[in-house]
Amino acid sequence: MEGGEIYIEIAARQLSKKGESICGDVFLSRKIQEENRVITVLSDGLGSGVKANVLATLTATMGLNFTVERYPHELTARTILDTLPVDRARKISYATFTIVDSDADGETRIVNFDNPAPLIIRNRKLLKPDRKRLVIDKKAGNERELEYSTFNARREDRIVLVTDGVSQSGIGTAMYPFGWDVPDIGGWICGVLEQEPGISAADLSGRLVERAHANDIFSARDDASCVVIYFRRPRKLLLCSGPPYHNADDTRLAKIVESFAGQKVLCGGTTAEIVARETQQEVEVSLDSMSDGIPPASQMKGVDLVTEGVLTLGRVSARLEEGVNTPVRGKDAASALLNLLLNNDQIFLLAGTRINEAHQDPSLPVELEIRRNVVKKIRRLLENKYLKEVHLDFI
Amino acid sequence: MTEKTEVSICFGTLCFIMGGSAFELLSEHLDEELREKTLIRGMNCPGYCNQTSEYGKPPFVKVNNTLISEANLQKVITAVKKEVLHGADK
Numbered sequence: 001m002e003g004g005e006i007y008i009e010i011a012a013r014q015l016s017k018k019g020e021s022i023c024g025d026v027f028l029s030r031k032i033q034e035e036n037r038v039i040t041v042l043s044d045g046l047g048s049g050v051k052a053n054v055l056a057t058l059t060a061t062m063g064l065n066f067t068v069e070r071y072p073h074e075l076t077a078r079t080i081l082d083t084l085p086v087d088r089a090r091k092i093s094y095a096t097f098t099i100v101d102s103d104a105d106g107e108t109r110i111v112n113f114d115n116p117a118p119l120i121i122r123n124r125k126l127l128k129p130d131r132k133r134l135v136i137d138k139k140a141g142n143e144r145e146l147e148y149s150t151f152n153a154r155r156e157d158r159i160v161l162v163t164d165g166v167s168q169s170g171i172g173t174a175m176y177p178f179g180w181d182v183p184d185i186g187g188w189i190c191g192v193l194e195q196e197p198g199i200s201a202a203d204l205s206g207r208l209v210e211r212a213h214a215n216d217i218f219s220a221r222d223d224a225s226c227v228v229i230y231f232r233r234p235r236k237l238l239l240c241s242g243p244p245y246h247n248a249d250d251t252r253l254a255k256i257v258e259s260f261a262g263q264k265v266l267c268g269g270t271t272a273e274i275v276a277r278e279t280q281q282e283v284e285v286s287l288d289s290m291s292d293g294i295p296p297a298s299q300m301k302g303v304d305l306v307t308e309g310v311l312t313l314g315r316v317s318a319r320l321e322e323g324v325n326t327p328v329r330g331k332d333a334a335s336a337l338l339n340l341l342l343n344n345d346q347i348f349l350l351a352g353t354r355i356n357e358a359h360q361d362p363s364l365p366v367e368l369e370i371r372r373n374v375v376k377k378i379r380r381l382l383e384n385k386y387l388k389e390v391h392l393d394f395i
Numbered sequence: 396m397t398e399k400t401e402v403s404i405c406f407g408t409l410c411f412i413m414g415g416s417a418f419e420l421l422s423e424h425l426d427e428e429l430r431e432k433t434l435i436r437g438m439n440c441p442g443y444c445n446q447t448s449e450y451g452k453p454p455f456v457k458v459n460n461t462l463i464s465e466a467n468l469q470k471v472i473t474a475v476k477k478e479v480l481h482g483a484d485k
């Protein structure tokens with residue numbers, strides 16, 4: 001490993017063909033904790049809509065599972081092709097896929113089957129590792145090639161995968177008569193990186209797909225997807241919510257907050273007051289954050305965000321469940337917190353376990369969830385749906 | 396010059412759900428003259444809600460040194476008016 005701890009951030013953005021409510025491109029990613037591997041698959045199903053989605057899901061799932069088991073790539077490709085139904089009109093069984101399999105130390109294997117060539121970017125230049133080719137389907141003159149390469153990722157490298165909805169965006173327009181081809185995309189990404197060297201995978205994939213959409217004059221002619229895999233220093237966030245069970249632990253809580261190297265959030269008025277008292281800071285409720293049904297955020301020196309507790313966390317958990325993309329728009333405290341959560345990789349949750357008696361009153365107009373349960377739910381969502389590394393502790 | 400009347404609104408969880416959310420727009424409910432003479436700020440739960448026998452029920456708003464329990468816009472505006480007039484007397 002070069003340059004210390006590597007965190008692999010993976011994010012995808014997808015846009016369905018105009019008029020389709022479901023995307024025919026499928027992106028899957030899985031972290032294998034025990035082996036310290038992360039596998040990402042992007043597949044483009046034949047056609048569009050539900051049918052394409054089913055084909056792509058089948059392809060991506062098989063690709064992912066075979067890779068987990070370290071099947072040879074050739075076998076993976078053949079098995080997938082043999083399994084997919086043959087399209088009646090086109091007389092082919094068709095699916096494309098790209099698989100990226102990375103170890104925690106950066107060693108990465110990339111397999112590409114009929115998707116636009118994956119882009120590897122290091123120091124704002126395209127990196128071209130040696131590619132090996134393998135001919136797969138020899139039947140009926142229908143030859144197709146599988147390409148694979150291996151390289152050692154370093155910190156700050158990025159791998160960008162796109163489907164042809166991106167590389168063919170803008171076809172026929174004056175700007176890109178032959179589409180936004182892969183070298184152009186590479187140049188565009190390097191340009192973005194020049195402006196924003198630390199842009200997150202989520203933001204970069206979002207910007208790229210938006211750009212492809214613009215190339216098509218905002219009327220997508222095909223499903224378009226972009227996956228960005230970004231090898232970088234882990235970004236850490238500490239979220240403390242709730243007063244410690246024992247008053248004696250107040251100092252410990254404040255010390256943890258003070259000494260944490262990363263971004264910090266306090267959720268809960270009492271929690272904020274405790275930390276403020278122990279670190280001799282002031283908490284100031286800012287009336288200019290629009291509430292949108294939850295109490296406004298506060299400001300405190302040395303802490304990135306201070307919000308109310310259970311209502312805000314409840315909103316955050318509901319929105320994580322619905323699905324959110326960065327940047328989360330909205331001036332309320334929950335949106336601010338969502339942005340912080342999504343822009344960090346390692347999230348340390350510290351839940352205070354002292355129960356606020358007044359919250360348990362059955363005559364309250366809304367039921368206040370127990371903090372511990374909301375925090376657990378947020379943890380589960382961040383881990384499973386947003387692929388974050390989450391640590392939960394109680395105090 | 397007279398000092399401004401200070402209105403502190405509790406934005407703690409309980410006060411907020413018991414109706415305190417309405418006070419976010421408090422300044423829009425004050426006429427211009429009153430608005431100029433008041434300073435509105437938010438505060439985190441000062442703990443009144445845990446001692447209802449002593450302080451009454453949430454939501455709580457403090458107008459200068461007077462604590463208003465079960466506050467609503469009407470009560471707060473009346474209290475603000477009273478304080479502002481009282482200040483003018485001095």
Ligand code: FES
Binds near residue numbers: 411439441
């Ligand atoms: S929430 Fe307002 S006093 Fe506790």
